[in-house]
Amino acid sequence: MTHDETTDAAAQHSAAHPRRWRILGFLGVAQLMLILDVTVVAIALPDIETDLGLSRATLTWTVSAYTLTFGGLMLLGGRIADLIGAKRVVLAGLLLFTVASLVTGLAGSSAMLLGGRVAQGVGAALLSPAALSLVVTLFEGNERSRALGVWSALGGGGAALGVLVGGLLTAGPGWPWVFFVNVPVGLVILAALARMLPRQSAVVPNARLDVLGALLVTASSGAVIYLLVNAGDQGWVTSGNAWLLVLAVAGYAAFVVWQKTARSPLMDVSLLIRRPVATGTFLILMATALMIAVFFLGTFYFQHANGYGALHTGLLFLPVALATMFGAQLTGRVLGRWGARRLAVAGLLVAAIGMAVPALWTYPAAVVAGVAIAAAGTGVLFVVASATALGQVAPHESGIASGIVSTFHEFGASLGAAVVSSVAAASFAGATLTGFTDGFVVTAVAAGVAALVAGFLAPGRAARTA
Template sequence: MTHEAVRQTSPPGPHPARWRILGFLGVAQLMLILDVTVVAIALPHIETDLGLSREALTWTVSAYTLTFGGLMLLGGRITDLVGAKRVVLAGLLVFTLASLVTGLAGSADILVGGRIAQGVGAALLSPSALSLVVSLFDAEERNKALGVWSALGGTGAALGVLLGGLLTAGPGWSWVFYVNVPIGLVIAVMLAVLLPARPPVAAERPRLDILGALLVTASSASLIYGLIAAGEQGWLSALTGWLVLAAAVGYVLFVLWQRRTRSPLMDVRLLVRRPVATGAFLILMATALMIAVFFLGTFYFQHALGYGALQTGLLFLPVALATMLGANLTGRVLGRWGARALAVASLIVAAIGLAVPVVTLTPVSVVVGVAVAAAGTGAMFVIASATALGQVAPHEAGIASGIVSTFHEFGASIGAAVVSSVAAASLMGTTLTGFTSGFIVAAVAAAVGAVAAALVTPGRSTRQG
């Protein structure tokens, strides 16, 4: 056999530019994460400039996370169908163009529409980028690459609050969105050059479950709309009740459809497995609590106390650092202590921290209390992923990861919606009691979550060494 024949039949080696590709994909993923928290600091300024209602203000957060989470599994299916490179580039361009439109928004309709379009781009980009990371790296290198990828969550929270303050205080809130445009275009050009063309295998092509994606997204939108409407209509009003009922019916139809269709969006049987269900619950709780306190804090500091955006961003920096510290410490002791003990402890820590501003609502108590709570939520992010993904088969890891990511985004939507309605009067600047009520609800939710975690979280696995 000639050297040429050997070269043609040998399997291709690792891609020479794989670490550079990871760098560009990582920055792209960071943009998606940043766009949840970076907007929180800018919300009071957006409200003033555009004259937004409380409902529109809440949808500025929830529209993005709801679309992102609702369509993420569909984005993964599209990646399998047409190839990761095409979907990454398409998602990047959609997200970049939507960011430009959102920054130019002069009304609530354009603003929320732009955020929905950003969510569509993110739902295409995130799963296809992760698919590329998995395919470009092997063995130990893959573990290192995935570790870098996972660390982006805490980094995004830290950078989001600081960057939001810097941009809003400097060139203005529009630049919270404009900053994505040059970065997105540069990454798109570089990835178009660097990424290998890896066409999908035709025999493995799945069908797209459009109906499933519409059912889960519409049901979640109905739930979020009901939670937001409760701020004016009341928690026991007919409108709130009908919207929540419509969401429940929609979720039931989604499950029935997933059991019937030949190419389901997700294997709903995974959701009844204790580890996956627990991981989804913990990630939803962690994100809901995190977004709730960002929402409360940014309005308390800027509306009630008159602080500037930069000062508010700097006050939230200890909160973001506490999130990363909690995640880091939990990663070190998870194997030794087990998921159940850490899940309960992290939620108790969160509840204690959130109770501090309830006792006395001052700038110091808010920063200290929320930072303590953030250490607990940071721990929950790690516990949730490890619990959900630690005992699934390799061929189920992708869909289980997608479920956890979906509940991450839904948690952000629910957290913003609930706290917006609970603290409605304070968000509109008429009283401070709404802030206290918001922290009470968050603290109680964390305490109830701790009880639930004690009951449902699996104990230490016998396979742990």
């Protein structure tokens, strides 16, 4: 390293925020709450159904209303963070999510319950991309990889922890506490971040929000997510899904055309064809789809096929959460030396091997071991995806790039749940284990194919270092 390079590195280090690791901890816990609320509710659904007298359709929307709003508004949240500063958007999103959690816990009707879930999704769509943008801007170099490892460990392990937390709260104080628990945690984080986050001016000064672009991409994303959620219940080949697909494609095409002519576009669409961003979005999509797929297979296997209760099932998923965090943490430490391509392929192959175990031996111990191995592989993918997609974007693009990554995270969740619910439908409805076996086979094959794609798509170590 030359003298000038050493001086530059020292200057960068000295300019780093002194409380960046503490800020990361609070942002990570906030993100953990958002991810927990995707899965923590699933365990509480039977109790919610009994207390509020909900229909099956309303139960489905108790989960998917949050995912739909969260994923559909993510790009808008990322763009707003670029325009007015990530700190303001993080605090606004966290406050909205916390208040909405209180309202949802107090719900005495289906309308209040679903309204609260939609409001939670709006708050999450503001908070998540803005928080990830802050992580990217607060850290540099190898520190950024380690920070993204912590971020991904908390977010990736959140789905599995949601089962455990949901089981403990539902079996203890009752289902409303699935939502009430967010209130004190959210208020503490809000107070801490308001004090610690650095003041920020607009990253894109004198720019205006592209309202039409936001409407087009949000409506199109919402149509895709609705299609994926709906396919799990009504099948893939329906006239309704066909029209939703046409609507989504037309909306995205109109969005691309508008972005090339708008004076203050929502995003630079060329971001999506940059190799690092394309790689990151593909990996985050696969990681989330695989994680949610095996989560659904595992929880339904334990509860339907073995008759385990919510708390018992939640405890069995503790190794899954720990494995996800281990994979993410390890990757954050070695990413700079190994490079994105090797780790992406390795993570997908580990996930494929893990999911092949319960496909061959459908026993409780084999399912726990296999899902935990697969979770370690997906933990690797979460870090590689975030670091690759966000490591080479300009500061004024960090918010929207974070929004892209977070949007594909939600797409992956909806895709994994929809595919596996269709493949394993027979086992969900009856006593046969064939559907569970088929579901694990499909996920193992998907992970293997994705490893081949990642081998060609992901940049090597030299590209990432550059």
